Amino acid sequence: MSDRVAILTNFVGPYRPALFQQLARRCGELRVLVSGGDGPTGTRPVEWAGLPIRAQRNISFKREWRHPHEFRENLTIHVPYDTIPQLFQFRPSAIVTGELGMRTLQATIFKWFAGRTRLVIWATVSEITEQGRGWVRPLLRRVLLRSADAVIVNGDSGARYVRRFGVDAKRIFRVPQTTEIAPFLQNQVEKDEPSRHRLLYCGRLIPFKGLVQFVALLSQWCRAHRSHKTELWVAGDGPVKRDLRLLPLPPNLSIRMLGHVSYERLPEVYRECGVLAFPTLADEWGLVVVEAMASGLPILGSQYSQAVEDLVIDGQNGWVFRPDRVEEVLRGLDSALCASGETLETMGMRARKRVQAMTPSDMADRMMTAVRYALHAGTQSS
Secondary structure (H helix, E strand, O other), X not given: XXXXXXXXXXXXXXXXXXXXXXXXXXXXEXXXXXXXXXXXXXXXXXXXXXXXXXXXXXXXXXXXXXXXXXXXXXXXXXXXXXXXXXXXXXXXXXXXXXXXXXXXXXXXXXXXXXXXXXXXXXXXXXXXXXXXXXXXHHHHHHHHHHHXXXXXXXXXXXXXXXXXOOOOHHHEEEOOOOOOOHHHHOOOOOOOOOHHHOEEEEOOOOHHHOHHHHHHHHHHHHHHOOOOOEEEEEEOOOOOHHHHHHOOOOOOEEEEEEEOOOHHHHHHHHHOOOEEEEOOOXXXXXXXXXXXXXXXXXXXXXXXXXXXHHHOOEOOOEEEEOOOOHHHHHHHHHHHHOOOHHHHHHHHHHHHHHHOOOOHHHHHHHHHHHHHHHXXXXXXXX
C-alpha cells in the first residue's frame, strides 16, 4: 500500500511501539506526531529508535476530572499548536487521530483544507469514562465524529458511545488495545500455593483505579475469614500509595508494595501471582487485563473497565463486579479466594485462550482495515 498515514497521539506508551512497527509495514509511509511528551507511562524519545515519531510543540494546562462515581483526578491537558503545519509538510492520505479534543479538531480543519485527506478518529473512550464531562464536549464530539470517514474504538462500550452521535455502524471499527503478548504467554498457568491465590494489582496508584476502596473491602472479607491468609501484591506508584499504607489491615492480610516495575519485568510479576484484581471506577480499556489473561491469570475485575466487559465472562475466565456495590465485590472475593486450584487453572487456561490472538500484528490489520475503508469511502464520495 502506497498511502501515507499520520497518527496523532498524546504519548507513546511502552505497549505502542510494536503496533506502530506493524503499521509501518502496512502503509507506504507512517509518521507519528506526539503532543504530550513522555506522558504518564510513555517512553522517552531515545527509546523511539526506528520509529518515525515527531514530537510536537504544545501548551499544557491542568484541569480536574470529577466523575459521578465520586472520585476526582487532576489531569494535564496537552494542546499541540503545530499540528496543521506538520500535516501540510507530510501531506498524508489518511490521518488517524487519537481522542476527541484539540488535536482531532485540528486534523478535521486540515481535512477541510486539504480536500483529499481522509480522517479516522481513534476514539479510545467508553460510556463510563465519558460520564460527567459537561455539555461542551458532547457538542464538539458530535461535529468531529460526523466529520470522520471512519471511527476506531476499543470495544463494545466505545461503539455504543459513538453511535449516540449519529455515527453509522459500518464506519465503526473495533481495535482493542494490546501489547507484545509473547513474553506473557510464556508464563506457566499451573501454580502452587501461595502464588495460586495471590492477588495482584498492577497499574498507577490514582483515585479512579479504585484500589483504596477495594483494599478496604478486602480487609472486611479477611476479617470475616480469619483462618484464610490472603496476599495482595501491588505493582505501581502514585499519590494514593500513602492512603493505602494508612488503611488498618487484619492480621491475615498482607500487602506487598512493589513500587514502579519496568515494563520488561512485568511478566515476572504476573508469574508470581494467581489472580489479577482490577477494581477500576472508570477505564476506557485496561491493558493489564490483556497482560494478565495472556499470563494465564483469571480476572477479578470491574465492570467499569471496557476490557473486562469485552473479555471476561463471569465464572468462566474470571469474576465481574461493580466496584461501588459492596455485595458484588465481596461475592467476587469469595469466589476467587475460595476457588480450588483446579478451578483457577481451568479459568486461567480459558483466559489465555481468549486473548492469545490479540497480537500487535492483528491489531495493525484491523486499523488498516479502517484506514482503507476511509480511503475508499472518500474516493466514492469525491
